[in-house]
Amino acid sequence: MKQVAYYKGCLASLSAKELDSSTQALAPKVGIELLELETVTCCGAGDIHEAEPDYYLHLNARILAYAEATGAETLMTICNVCTLNLRQANYQLKIDDALRARVNKNLETVGVPPYSGNVEVRHFLWEIAEGEGYELLKQAAHRGLKGLKIAPFYGCQILRPSKILGFEDPDRPWSLERIIEACGGQAIDYPAKVKCCGFPIIQAREETALGELIQPIEQAYEAGADAMVTPCPLCHLSLDAWQSKLKKATGRDFKMPILHLSQLVGVAAGLHDSELKFKRHVVSVDPVLEKLEV
Amino acid sequence: MSEAILYTDSPTMDVRLKIWRFDSTTGDRELKEYEVEAPEWATLLDVLDIIKDRVDGSLAYRKSCRMMICGSCGMRMDGGAVLACKTRMADIVASGRVPTISAMGNLPIVKDLVVDMTPFWSKFRAIGPWLRPGYDRPDDGKEYRISQERMNVIHKESLCINCGCCVSECNAMESDPEFLGPQALAKGMRFVGDPRDAGTVERLEDYNDSHGIWDCTRCYYCNERCPKGVDPRDAIAKLGAESIKHGIDRDMGAKHAKWFVKSAMTTGWLREAELVPKTQGIVSAIKQTGFALELARHGKVPPPFPPHVAERVKEARLLYDLVKEQGRDGALGIVQGEHALARIEFLEEHGARLNAPEIQPGVEPPHAEG
Numbered sequence: 001m002k003q004v005a006y007y008k009g010c011l012a013s014l015s016a017k018e019l020d021s022s023t024q025a026l027a028p029k030v031g032i033e034l035l036e037l038e039t040v041t042c043c044g045a046g047d048i049h050e051a052e053p054d055y056y057l058h059l060n061a062r063i064l065a066y067a068e069a070t071g072a073e074t075l076m077t078i079c080n081v082c083t084l085n086l087r088q089a090n091y092q093l094k095i096d097d098a099l100r101a102r103v104n105k106n107l108e109t110v111g112v113p114p115y116s117g118n119v120e121v122r123h124f125l126w127e128i129a130e131g132e133g134y135e136l137l138k139q140a141a142h143r144g145l146k147g148l149k150i151a152p153f154y155g156c157q158i159l160r161p162s163k164i165l166g167f168e169d170p171d172r173p174w175s176l177e178r179i180i181e182a183c184g185g186q187a188i189d190y191p192a193k194v195k196c197c198g199f200p201i202i203q204a205r206e207e208t209a210l211g212e213l214i215q216p217i218e219q220a221y222e223a224g225a226d227a228m229v230t231p232c233p234l235c236h237l238s239l240d241a242w243q244s245k246l247k248k249a250t251g252r253d254f255k256m257p258i259l260h261l262s263q264l265v266g267v268a269a270g271l272h273d274s275e276l277k278f279k280r281h282v283v284s285v286d287p288v289l290e291k292l293e294v
Numbered sequence: 295m296s297e298a299i300l301y302t303d304s305p306t307m308d309v310r311l312k313i314w315r316f317d318s319t320t321g322d323r324e325l326k327e328y329e330v331e332a333p334e335w336a337t338l339l340d341v342l343d344i345i346k347d348r349v350d351g352s353l354a355y356r357k358s359c360r361m362m363i364c365g366s367c368g369m370r371m372d373g374g375a376v377l378a379c380k381t382r383m384a385d386i387v388a389s390g391r392v393p394t395i396s397a398m399g400n401l402p403i404v405k406d407l408v409v410d411m412t413p414f415w416s417k418f419r420a421i422g423p424w425l426r427p428g429y430d431r432p433d434d435g436k437e438y439r440i441s442q443e444r445m446n447v448i449h450k451e452s453l454c455i456n457c458g459c460c461v462s463e464c465n466a467m468e469s470d471p472e473f474l475g476p477q478a479l480a481k482g483m484r485f486v487g488d489p490r491d492a493g494t495v496e497r498l499e500d501y502n503d504s505h506g507i508w509d510c511t512r513c514y515y516c517n518e519r520c521p522k523g524v525d526p527r528d529a530i531a532k533l534g535a536e537s538i539k540h541g542i543d544r545d546m547g548a549k550h551a552k553w554f555v556k557s558a559m560t561t562g563w564l565r566e567a568e569l570v571p572k573t574q575g576i577v578s579a580i581k582q583t584g585f586a587l588e589l590a591r592h593g594k595v596p597p598p599f600p601p602h603v604a605e606r607v608k609e610a611r612l613l614y615d616l617v618k619e620q621g622r623d624g625a626l627g628i629v630q631g632e633h634a635l636a637r638i639e640f641l642e643e644h645g646a647r648l649n650a651p652e653i654q655p656g657v658e659p660p661h662a663e664g
């Protein structure tokens with residue numbers, strides 16, 4: 001078992017509890033032991049970075065410091081936005097000794113252990129898309145997906161900016177497709193799979209955001225997808241919960257089920273209802289479950 | 295060897311390209327394939343020159359400097375904006391990929407690869423890209439000097455060559471064509487951060503208008519595409535931070551951002567249920583009640599009480615006070631980390647990518663075996 005410090009982020013602790021429960025249930029099956037972090041806070045999304053950037057850096061340093069204190073080498077995220085925020089702060093702290101010294105002094109002043117720069121921030125997707133995690137995933141996904149057509153939706157902040165994320169080519173990513181196929185599904189290709197869902201401005205600029213949101217859902221729908229899968233709970237929230245707003249605005253009701261990555265693999269791995277918690281979705285996942293006969 | 299490369303005796307390669315040809319007067323559109331022999335060092339621009347020279351003189355594209363300075367040769371390769379003169383073809387040819395070249399996005403096409411830059415220039419003009427001098431002459435009558443530290447704040451923004459690559463895939467602009475966009479806003483930051491400029495507050499007020507900074511959807515395409523390392527998204531974040539520092543927070547985007555700070559300080563976690571009223575105000579939040587109730591039925595709006603509180607959250611609050619005392623508010627908080635982020639690119643170029651698996655452009659991704 002690979003031990004990782006587990007950073008849930010806000011959404012999986014709040015409105016996307018199903019992401020947390022399915023990740024917790026799936027992790028041991030793919031060789032990952034999650035070390036819970038009780039003391040950490042929100043990473044601030046892009047929002048604290050944009051409002052109080054120095055505070056953003058300190059908050060993320062604090063998260064990294066507590067992750068390091070667990071003894072694990074990896075801080076595992078389950079959200080795109082957390083991944084970018086933490087990796088960005090991590091790079092700054094790793095590379096710039098003077099900056100790390102200043103931040104550490106502040107951390108120590110308020111009672112946080114200093115961060116020495118030895119943690120790597122990785123998304124769960126990357127853990128299971130290659131290497132040991134991928135080998136175990138193939139075994140774990142024994143129930144398969146019966147050739148179900150799945151549209152992968154990456155979202156932005158797990159691909160771009162690639163100099164900070166860097167796992168795969170941001171214009172030609174492959175990790176979700178590989179996982180879908182390993183689970184026995186059929187990956188659908190469509191142009192908007194790497195685009196933005198509009199989430200960051202869904203409250204402040206609803207119209208602009210809906211103009212973005214409709215693209216992946218419509219394209220996946222037209223390509224005949226049974227469901228979409230995303231590695232980001234923020235993407236999940238907008239794709240799932242805002243479909244009713246799209247219906248109101250455009251008259252089109254896509255009824256497209258949206259799965260978290262851990263739910264998609266989880267279904268193929270035979271996780272329980274109580275772990276997958278599909279009832280928490282706004283758009284019903286029942287058509288998918290019927291096809292899979294679970 | 296064809297005469298196309300008579301001017302060189304370096305080794306050559308066969309380059310295959312597809313180009314979207316377009317004629318705005320007739321609306322005709324056609325994807326044409328070309329194959330030419332080119333020197334191994336050829337860039338995309340060199341290849342286009344060879345095509346125009348030897349195969350089809352009617353091909354239209356812009357160029358001037360051929361050295362990443364003039365900003366003329368922005369175009370799309372496989373859907374992503376590049377400078378043709380910066381893009382070497384050898385690796386792509388070696389990978390067997392046949393790239394598709396087309397005009398940049400978010401701008402009207404005039405012919406083939408030439409776009410109408412008018413909307414780009416009018417947004418550029420709209421941010422007031424000139425100094426509004428407001429500084430005192432130094433006593434000794436000599437030139438006004440800017441310290442390196444102050445220059446660092448706008449170093450990246452000053453590198454812009456107005457090529458438009460950042461605009462091409464801007465997702466917010468696709469949805470709201472009036473959005474000022476990454477290039478104009480990065481230029482705006484270049485003046486907001488200039489110590490000689492007297493228009494800071496006025497500028498921030500302007501950039502806070504409805505098609506300004508809070509329209510950005512953080513898709514990060516601009517940072518990904520910019521060939522000069524301007525990182526316009528980071529410039530927009532700097533403008534956001536400067537606005538909030540100057541108390542310009544009327545926009546819902548600013549209120550949204552401030553609520554995250556408040557949440558982190560008080561409970562450690564986002565106080566999600568209160569986010570809508572804090573962002574949009576009570577009246578429009580109530581208008582959203584039907585929608586909110588639907589979400590609540592699925593547990594998507596967790597009740598605010600009892601709040602979900604992180605252990606030792608007091609530390610997060612103390613950190614806030616401490617950091618505020620140290621006065622790196624606003625753009626400075628972002629600027630202090632740029633040096634480190636620039637190092638990543640440097641290391642990458644020298645083959646020592648930090649802790650990240652390689653991205654190999656054009657290499658076929660591994661397929662599932664399961």
Ligand code: SF4
Binds near residue numbers: 564
């Ligand atoms: S993604 Fe967002 S909401 Fe989630 S932890 Fe990071 S900041 Fe908080």
Ligand code: SF4
Binds near residue numbers: 196
């Ligand atoms: S797709 Fe949407 S929620 Fe997901 S990372 Fe992009 S902006 Fe964020």
Ligand code: SF4
Binds near residue numbers: 460475511530
């Ligand atoms: S990050 Fe903002 S400005 Fe940059 S491309 Fe995306 S929406 Fe446009």
Ligand code: SF4
Binds near residue numbers: 458519
């Ligand atoms: S910011 Fe970069 S991509 Fe945008 S116009 Fe300037 S140089 Fe070009």
Ligand code: FES
Binds near residue numbers: 358360
């Ligand atoms: S020709 Fe000048 S930037 Fe490419």
